[in-house]
Amino acid sequence: MDNKTLSAEIRTELRKSGAKKVRKSGRIPAVIYGHNEPVNISVDDIEFTKKFEKISENTIITINVGKNSYSVLVKNFQDDILTQQIKHIDFFEIEKGKTLKTNIPVHIEGSAKGAREGGLLEVRLHELEVECLPKDIPESITINVEELEAGDAIHVGDVEIPKGVKVLNMLEQTVVSVTLIKEEVEEVEIDEELLEGEEAEGEEEESEEDSE
Template identity: 45%
Template sequence: MAEHVLSIKERKSTGKEAARKVRQQGYIPAVLYGYKGNRILSVAAKEFIKIWEEIGEHSILNLNIEDKDKAQVIVKDFQLDPVTKEIIHIDFLEFEKGKVLRTEVPLHVVGTSKGVKKGGILETFVRDVEIECLPRDIPDSIVVDVTDLEIGDSLHARDLTIDENIKILLNPEQVVITIGTPTKIEVPVEEEEVVLAEGEAPAEEVKEPEPEPEPETEH
């Protein structure tokens, strides 16, 4: 997994008003949850977003805290503005080298299954997979090839292929992906009923008049 350096500032003020001022200055309020204690930080929004778009949320970040301290972290959580969808808060989780940690990595589906080509529907029940491993072994994603899945086939957590240094924490019987059968719904066609007014008799069937015989002509 790639590692990237991110410059961080410490901040002393907390609360909504302090966080608002931090954002106005082009920074994102953040909290570092460290194994030695928690710290209140702020990170330059442009710098973080540039790295974020490049690596995503599951990569290791090396925090450079005012050139005085360093910490290896992953992004534990983040909050988005409900209107602008901009990141307005970040939680970093620090880890110790040589110690395993728990995190989630995305499931990446590749290939087009044989069942889908026959009209089946691919259904995904797990988007992120919880794993346990050393920080250096955290994968960017867990890749699943569905090419050979037919209609009715399912792939379980026990079927996921991953490095032996990584432990998947899902129940082995957890269904991850299945190829479902498309359901056809037939709508019955009802005959139109004729509603008669009170006292009105049903109309008799109208017969076409038989053609009159042609008059005989003398030759």
């Protein structure tokens, strides 16, 4: 489990104008909430961007605010659609020794046999919802699809889950599958042939009526 550290400052101006001032100074407005009173803070934009090229809600972060430190997860963030600049972050404070619910990304490994033979590999679930202690949060769940043939599927109940982690998704949910696209194409071709035959018969009947 990856654990990163951030330095933060207490944020006292909580209005929109105050948030704008924080952003202009090169910092990101944020809040820490959870089992204690919310703490309004700001973190350095450059430091956060360097340490978090990709924001994930399963990375434990230690935030140091003066003499206090908080173990948190990123629960939500707002960014600018045009500039991609992060405008606000919600950090959720975790309690040691207490389980929590979070989403873990699914990582697909290998090239499916069925896909190599012309099938289509489809990933139905990109994340799994799990419950576990903070120390047991996995970075990702890896699924090897090498042996998947056309028509095969891997369901939640088939996935190997790390010890101490409970999956909350329904076990029969499909995570990844290989679709038989060749058969679909053949069926379409057969239907087109039948349609052409029916059209030809119709034309013959019309020509017979005209000759009469």
